[in-house]
Amino acid sequence: MRRGGLVSKSVVQFNLPYNKQLVSRAKDLRKSRSLPEALLWCEIKGGKINGLDFDRQKIIGNYIVDFFCAGVGAVVEIDDKTHELKEQYDNVRDSYLQSLGLRVIHISAKEVLKNPASVAELLRNIL
Incomplete structure (x- = not known):
């Protein structure tokens, strides 16, 4: 929304x-x-x-999530090799986060290492 040449962002508030x-x-x-997080x-x-x-x-x-964007209520998690071992834990955590109205996005560490810019583009498109 524009007002007097300024753009005001609508921000979702989460308690x-x-x-x-x-x-x-x-x-x-x-x-x-x-390294993938960095x-x-x-x-x-x-x-x-x-x-x-x-x-x-x-x-x-x-829980401690890798990245959180309050503006759109999104959690971004980078999954590494141990993700398969933690699948049950991740499912419980994801259900909890979703119960708070948050969207959980999982990204492979391998994809981030291969091409971080394409992962950023993916986030740009879905957020």
Whole structure:
């Protein structure tokens, strides 16, 4: 919506549960991010995806998600080789996040490593 030459963004507000006991762990994860996380972060930070802001290692309830975009209520998870081993855990977490009205997007770490720009383009198209 334009007003006086300015563009106002419509922002979705989420009152998300937050486990304070995970703050230290989330900080550690932000400092020691994986290569796929670092590559994708370079592609999405600073509003590069449709002007949207993302948080890294966001605490939601008892979970820490890789990336969270409050503007559209989306969680982006990068799945590595261990994803198959954690499938049941991921399903429970995804159901919980979806119950909060969030959209969960899973992206393969292999795809991010192969071509982070194409993953960013995919996000640009679906968000």
